[in-house]
Amino acid sequence: MSNGVDKAAEGPVALFGTSADPPTRGHLALLEGLVQLYPQVATWASDNPQKLHGAPLEQRSTLLGELVAAIGDPRLSHRQELSSPWAITTLERAAARWPGSELVFVVGSDLAAQIPSWKQAEAVLKACVLAIAPRAGWPLQPKQLEPLTQLGGRVVILPLQVPATASSAVRQTPDLAQLPAALLPLLLKHNLYGLGKPSLSQPLKRP
Numbered sequence: 001m002s003n004g005v006d007k008a009a010e011g012p013v014a015l016f017g018t019s020a021d022p023p024t025r026g027h028l029a030l031l032e033g034l035v036q037l038y039p040q041v042a043t044w045a046s047d048n049p050q051k052l053h054g055a056p057l058e059q060r061s062t063l064l065g066e067l068v069a070a071i072g073d074p075r076l077s078h079r080q081e082l083s084s085p086w087a088i089t090t091l092e093r094a095a096a097r098w099p100g101s102e103l104v105f106v107v108g109s110d111l112a113a114q115i116p117s118w119k120q121a122e123a124v125l126k127a128c129v130l131a132i133a134p135r136a137g138w139p140l141q142p143k144q145l146e147p148l149t150q151l152g153g154r155v156v157i158l159p160l161q162v163p164a165t166a167s168s169a170v171r172q173t174p175d176l177a178q179l180p181a182a183l184l185p186l187l188l189k190h191n192l193y194g195l196g197k198p199s200l201s202q203p204l205k206r207p
């Protein structure tokens with residue numbers, strides 16, 4: 001790397017943004033699956049203008065970075081400098097970093113219907129290939145793809161199986177089963193997302 005510009009990547013660069021609030025086993029499976037499909041995968045934690053987040057961005061970025069380190073695949077990198085609430089800004093930064101490379105913007109199928117209402121949706125869809133990962137409970141309807149292709153989108157459906165986790169479910173009810181094992185020490189140490197504290201519903205036993 002020099003001057004913040006990477007050599008033209010061999011093949012496409014997959015871009016996966018997440019609120020990471022907290023990262024779940026679903027995010028883990030997505031990242032592990034993406035490195036099998038693409039020669040380079042970049043991920044970052046971002047704020048979402050339509051969501052209230054449970055932890056500050058810096059903390060969510062640290063958790064995602066820990067997950068990337070635990071996966072330990074040279075094809076995967078934590079690129080926090082791509083973070084923006086807006087996909088168009090991320091894509092502009094990615095185009096400057098990997099000039100000439102095809103950019104593949106990855107989302108779960110729950111987001112397919114909302115993309116036409118994203119900031120500069122048409123420019124977003126022209127700047128990337130949109131890769132949609134199936135999400136349990138969000139079957140892709142052909143009707144959802146029509147507005148995307150009408151706006152010039154090139155859409156691929158990823159052959160990935162992702163566990164049915166959701167960050168909001170973890171925020172509602174602390175659930176170790178939804179969390180990557182590699183994050184547990186950090187989550188417990190810092191009492192994040194209700195982990196590491198005695199549960200109010202399970203009072204400590206008296207001696």
Ligand SMILES: Nc1ncnc2c1ncn2[C@@H]1O[C@H](COP(=O)(O)OP(=O)(O)OP(=O)(O)O)[C@@H](O)[C@H]1O
Pocket residue numbers: 017018019020021024026027030106107108109110111133134135136162163164165166167168169
């Ligand atoms: N279990 C999953 N299966 C498939 N895609 C997922 C899964 N979890 C998250 N994603 C996708 O990962 C991206 C980042 O999602 P995000 O970080 O908002 O997680 P989330 O679980 O949807 O969060 P929340 O429950 O707070 O809305 C989105 O494109 C989303 O569709």
Ligand SMILES: O=C(O)c1ccc[n+]([C@@H]2O[C@H](COP(=O)([O-])O)[C@@H](O)[C@H]2O)c1
Pocket residue numbers: 016017018019020046047048049050051084085086087088090107117118119
């Ligand atoms: O550009 C937009 O208008 C827009 C609105 C909502 C979400 N996004 C992008 O969608 C990705 C996933 O967001 P999230 O909050 O569901 O984790 C992330 O890269 C966001 O930047 C983008």
